[in-house]
Amino acid sequence: MKGLKGALMFAQSGGPTSVINASAAGVFLEGLQTPEITAVYGAAHGIRGILNEEFFDISKEDVKELELLKNTPSSALGSVRYKLKDASVDDTDYKRLLEVFKKYNVRYFFYNGGNDSMDTCNKISKYMAKSGYEMNVIGVPKTIDNDLFGTDHCPGFASAAKYIATTIMEINLDAKVYDTGLICVVEVMGRNAGWLTASASLANYKGLGADLIYLPEVAFDVDKFIADVKDVCAKNNNKCIAVVSEGIKDKNGTLICEALGKAGARDSFGHAQLGGVASTLAGIVKEATGVKVRPIELSLMQRCAAHCASKTDIEETFGAGRQAVKSAVAGETDKMVCYARVEGESTYKCEYKLLPLELAANTEKTVPLEWITNNGTGISEEFIKYALPLIQGECDMLKEDGLPRFAKLKKVLVKKD
Amino acid sequence: MKGLKGALMFAQSGGPTSVINASAAGVFLEGLQTPEITAVYGAAHGIRGILNEEFFDISKEDVKELELLKNTPSSALGSVRYKLKDASVDDTDYKRLLEVFKKYNVRYFFYNGGNDSMDTCNKISKYMAKSGYEMNVIGVPKTIDNDLFGTDHCPGFASAAKYIATTIMEINLDAKVYDTGLICVVEVMGRNAGWLTASASLANYKGLGADLIYLPEVAFDVDKFIADVKDVCAKNNNKCIAVVSEGIKDKNGTLICEALGKAGARDSFGHAQLGGVASTLAGIVKEATGVKVRPIELSLMQRCAAHCASKTDIEETFGAGRQAVKSAVAGETDKMVCYARVEGESTYKCEYKLLPLELAANTEKTVPLEWITNNGTGISEEFIKYALPLIQGECDMLKEDGLPRFAKLKKVLVKKD
Numbered sequence: 001m002k003g004l005k006g007a008l009m010f011a012q013s014g015g016p017t018s019v020i021n022a023s024a025a026g027v028f029l030e031g032l033q034t035p036e037i038t039a040v041y042g043a044a045h046g047i048r049g050i051l052n053e054e055f056f057d058i059s060k061e062d063v064k065e066l067e068l069l070k071n072t073p074s075s076a077l078g079s080v081r082y083k084l085k086d087a088s089v090d091d092t093d094y095k096r097l098l099e100v101f102k103k104y105n106v107r108y109f110f111y112n113g114g115n116d117s118m119d120t121c122n123k124i125s126k127y128m129a130k131s132g133y134e135m136n137v138i139g140v141p142k143t144i145d146n147d148l149f150g151t152d153h154c155p156g157f158a159s160a161a162k163y164i165a166t167t168i169m170e171i172n173l174d175a176k177v178y179d180t181g182l183i184c185v186v187e188v189m190g191r192n193a194g195w196l197t198a199s200a201s202l203a204n205y206k207g208l209g210a211d212l213i214y215l216p217e218v219a220f221d222v223d224k225f226i227a228d229v230k231d232v233c234a235k236n237n238n239k240c241i242a243v244v245s246e247g248i249k250d251k252n253g254t255l256i257c258e259a260l261g262k263a264g265a266r267d268s269f270g271h272a273q274l275g276g277v278a279s280t281l282a283g284i285v286k287e288a289t290g291v292k293v294r295p296i297e298l299s300l301m302q303r304c305a306a307h308c309a310s311k312t313d314i315e316e317t318f319g320a321g322r323q324a325v326k327s328a329v330a331g332e333t334d335k336m337v338c339y340a341r342v343e344g345e346s347t348y349k350c351e352y353k354l355l356p357l358e359l360a361a362n363t364e365k366t367v368p369l370e371w372i373t374n375n376g377t378g379i380s381e382e383f384i385k386y387a388l389p390l391i392q393g394e395c396d397m398l399k400e401d402g403l404p405r406f407a408k409l410k411k412v413l414v415k416k417d
Numbered sequence: 418m419k420g421l422k423g424a425l426m427f428a429q430s431g432g433p434t435s436v437i438n439a440s441a442a443g444v445f446l447e448g449l450q451t452p453e454i455t456a457v458y459g460a461a462h463g464i465r466g467i468l469n470e471e472f473f474d475i476s477k478e479d480v481k482e483l484e485l486l487k488n489t490p491s492s493a494l495g496s497v498r499y500k501l502k503d504a505s506v507d508d509t510d511y512k513r514l515l516e517v518f519k520k521y522n523v524r525y526f527f528y529n530g531g532n533d534s535m536d537t538c539n540k541i542s543k544y545m546a547k548s549g550y551e552m553n554v555i556g557v558p559k560t561i562d563n564d565l566f567g568t569d570h571c572p573g574f575a576s577a578a579k580y581i582a583t584t585i586m587e588i589n590l591d592a593k594v595y596d597t598g599l600i601c602v603v604e605v606m607g608r609n610a611g612w613l614t615a616s617a618s619l620a621n622y623k624g625l626g627a628d629l630i631y632l633p634e635v636a637f638d639v640d641k642f643i644a645d646v647k648d649v650c651a652k653n654n655n656k657c658i659a660v661v662s663e664g665i666k667d668k669n670g671t672l673i674c675e676a677l678g679k680a681g682a683r684d685s686f687g688h689a690q691l692g693g694v695a696s697t698l699a700g701i702v703k704e705a706t707g708v709k710v711r712p713i714e715l716s717l718m719q720r721c722a723a724h725c726a727s728k729t730d731i732e733e734t735f736g737a738g739r740q741a742v743k744s745a746v747a748g749e750t751d752k753m754v755c756y757a758r759v760e761g762e763s764t765y766k767c768e769y770k771l772l773p774l775e776l777a778a779n780t781e782k783t784v785p786l787e788w789i790t791n792n793g794t795g796i797s798e799e800f801i802k803y804a805l806p807l808i809q810g811e812c813d814m815l816k817e818d819g820l821p822r823f824a825k826l827k828k829v830l831v832k833k834d
Binding site: 016045048072073074075078079080081162165166167169170171173174175176177178179184202203205206208275276279294296297299300301303304305306307308310388391392393394399400401402403404406 | 433462490492497498582584586587588591593594619620623625692693696711714716717723724727805808810811817819821823
């Protein structure tokens with residue numbers, strides 16, 4: 001709906017990224033200068049902040065600090081993993097959201113997250129439309145996993161990829177420093193999609209990469225893994241770098257950590273808590289080869305190392321936030337902001353497009369199987385062509401005392417009465 | 418001995434650092450322009466390269482690539498962990514070294530390493546002097562552990578400290594993103610000295626640090642650790658970041674990983690292979706608290722993350738290499754290059770000094786106990802004053818395709834005949 005006048009509500013959800021706050025900066029700075037927008041709110045801890053009527057008045061923040069959000073990792077407003085029920089089953093939460101939106105005259109709602117969050121965003125959008133409440137709803141994507149449908153890539157992926165490739169190059173140099181053998185098993189995030197794990201191949205492109213790369217797209221066989229490592233060791237003086245996705249599964253679709261008896265907890269979406277597969281595989285491969293093995297888990301660092309973020313990613317992610325506001329004010333609703341790579345250009349160029357939320361929700365985009373080579377241990381040149389433009393440019397992070405100067409928000413809560 | 422004319426031999430030893438090659442660059446670039454030095458050699462894999470007569474002719478390298486060594490992590494020549502016997506017990510290796518030095522008229526020998534390497538350097542120096550072979554021997558320190566005696570700090574420490582502080586700040590933001598509890602147990606390197614672990618407190622100084630910091634200088638008690646974590650959780654909505662040294666030991670001096678039944682292998686110096694204590698403690702604390710726990714091991718990254726190196730460290734480390742050559746040519750021998758902080762200056766200033774090798778060898782400098790506060794879980798302001806000047810300045814790493822452009826050496830082997 002065009003010409004809506006009212007408040008803007010922005011909320012962050014799901015696992016954070018190095019650059020997720022760049023979208024917040026984009027939404028806030030664009031919102032604050034848009035005449036149709038009467039107030040700019042940021043919800044504390046995603047949808048829960050709205051349900052609890054806990055959100056911040058962004059007009060109270062210094063613009064300089066909002067600018068610093070571009071280089072501040074993790075969700076500055078706080079995130080949440082909260083699954084809305086289907087409104088047809090239980091509409092309690094939806095009624096409450098509508099109540100809060102009405103109370104504060106929220107006419108623009110932006111939800112920043114991955115698959116699950118786009119599903120939440122879609123449900124809210126549909127419910128508000130059905131209720132006849134005039135509100136424009138736009139999803140702002142983010143995920144290091146790069147698994148959202150309908151977008152060339154996802155905000156946050158490139159910075160994680162740049163960190164992973166840089167780190168694999170550095171580990172490559174370190175791991176071969178002795179004249180004795182060493183096997184490194186490096187674990188990278190990615191539940192079902194191997195985009196991040198594949199990013200290790202960017203280090204290969206620079207000649208300092210991994211010998212073996214295992215994506216969750218291909219069934220993982222422990223015996224084949226051992227044989228692969230032994231092969232590399234035999235050719236390479238007992239030196240081998242193997243990169244594995246945390247989400248590798250056996251031929252039955254069982255996570256390797258679970259299949260090997262290392263089951264973790266599950267979150268409110270039913271996802272298993274991952275991590276630890278490098279350590280488990282390291283133990284197995286050490287026993288099988290007798291060579292020294294070092295498991296390395298890139299852990300939270302791969303999603304929060306803002307000091308190594310891609311400038312291209314920061315700028316695109318900031319722009320995605322601004323685009324969301326512009327689109328909503330122009331009358332768009334029930335959509336997600338997408339990236340479209342401009343074809344036929346000699347240099348990389350990316351444009352924003354809009355995709356219906358229901359198409360974006362709950363569909364996972366995985367790495368094309370034809371990009372996985374060498375009997376499931378390598379990545380083709382197509383991936384390099386795809387990913388390399390995204391990691392270009394260095395972040396120009398402000399430093400203070402030789403350390404990052406991250407944004408400091410006042411977080412002035414809006415009064416409930 | 419002054420006025421010596423002959424070849425220069427440089428070798429790297431022990432675990433590498435982000436900036437160890439800056440010393441190599443300093444030695445090589447200074448050596449190549451010093452009239453007294455007739456040839457510049459770099460030994461492959463430390464002392465073993467000399468014993469095997471495998472070393473590179475550095476004059477064959479491009480100066481541009483030698484300059485790039487300043488930002489290239491890990492030992493570019495290859496390292497080694499090789500323990501020389503006492504010459505009084507078995508002088509086979511020493512005789513061989515003398516033979517090689519004579520054959521190539523090596524009159525300047527520089528050994529780059531930590532405690533064990535300074536011991537090796539000292540033994541070689543003493544043997545050559547006793548044999549009447551005229552050679553000037555200078556040790557060039559390096560160690561992220563910062564545990565060498567007689568020097569204000571060690572080349573490589575500051576870059577690792579900067580990486581650790583930056584990463585703890587980033588983890589701090591990430592770990593508190595949800596409104597549910599999370600305990601992070603972060604493991605940092607440091608066998609007996611807690612300098613690196615203490616560096617986490619630089620993040621505290623910027624307001625985004627750790628709640629608990631455990632150094633190997635203080636006996637570690639698992640029950641107290643659990644109680645400490647529970648205390649923090651109770652005050653802090655079940656959120657806690659604990660940083661532990663890989664080298665924490667119980668009151669009997671037994672490594673916690675060994676005391677808890679996670680014994681690793683031992684290297685040729687008899688040191689236990691460390692790593693994994695965060696994971697072990699995470700399991701224990703999860704059981705004790707029921708809160709979600711994430712173990713994070715900073716692993717090789719803390720010693721190879723050249724992309725996050727301290728400019729101050731790079732420049733000082735490069736200068737240490739140059740100083741070693743200058744001192745040796747001026748007639749100094751049997752010494753290690755040291756850093757001396759100039760007292761009474763308003764801004765940080767550091768000078769080079771020389772220390773007899775036998776004083777540097779095998780003495781470990783640990784963190785002063787009076788700098789450890791809060792019942793063994795905190796670090797005092799004295800440490801901040803000490804460490805903060807060292808991490809200043811950003812590395813100006815050359816990038817290519819958005820990734821580090823590390824030095825590419827030709828490594829032309831010197832012919833054996």
